[in-house]
Every structure is written in structure tokens, then in C-alpha cells.
Amino acid sequence: MPRYLSLVQIDEKTAPAEGPSPELMQRMGELIEEVTKAGVMLDTQGLTPSSQGTRVRWEGGQLSVTDGPFTESKEVVGGYAIMQCKDKAEALEWTKRFLKVHEEHWTVTCEVREIAEG
Numbered sequence: 001m002p003r004y005l006s007l008v009q010i011d012e013k014t015a016p017a018e019g020p021s022p023e024l025m026q027r028m029g030e031l032i033e034e035v036t037k038a039g040v041m042l043d044t045q046g047l048t049p050s051s052q053g054t055r056v057r058w059e060g061g062q063l064s065v066t067d068g069p070f071t072e073s074k075e076v077v078g079g080y081a082i083m084q085c086k087d088k089a090e091a092l093e094w095t096k097r098f099l100k101v102h103e104e105h106w107t108v109t110c111e112v113r114e115i116a117e118g
Helices: 022-037 088-100
Strands: 003-010 041-046 054-059 062-067 076-084 108-114
Touching: 003 088, 022 041, 022 088, 076 088, 088 108
Parallel strands: none
Antiparallel strands: 003 076, 003 108, 041 076, 054 062
16 A cells, blocks of 8 residues: 655744643644554654754755754645655545645645655
8 A cells, every 4th residue: 555745844934932831732643643543644743943944955065954943935834744645636536635724824735745665
């Protein structure tokens, strides 16, 4: 059965400074429990803010290292999920449900890609 990576991109400007609300965390917890019991969720985590991140880039044969925050980026990777689904349609359905647990003021995008096997 194929595995899918959902990269969660958030607009840090729309994310509350205090973090997700308790209501969002409760809805998220319930969804994660459901998707885990369905045997779909293999791993998921949120990431710390980009201000705590570092980018390492290879370009023109040179390495560069840049500490966050990454203000030039509109969206940053805020988390990920690895799911095992029967097909891409199922992965997209779970991803849509994940996005819908957020309040309206959040701007969140998920990029869903099948993990190349072998």
C-alpha cells in the first residue's frame, strides 16, 4: 500500500502568537486518534517556528547556512504527516479533514506527495 507525505505549510503571519487554541488542539487530537485507529497514520508532528530553524543550501558548489526566521518566505513548513493509504484520493481526503479542524484565521496548505518506494 502506498505511503504519502503531507507537508504542512503555514503562513506564520496568520498563526496566533500563543500557538493553536485549546479547541483546535482537541479537534486535532480527535482526528489523529481516528486516523491512527484507521491504520492510516504512520507518523505526524508539528515543527517549531521558523525562528528556531536553520536552512542549509547547496548552490554553485558552495554551502550556505542561514538561521531563521525566514521572513522572505510567505509560508514555512510547520509540520508533516506520513500516511499509508489505498490511493491518493484517500490521502487527500484525510488531508482535507486535517485542514478543516483549523479556525478560519489560519492559512495552511498541505502538499501531498507519494513516497517513492524501492
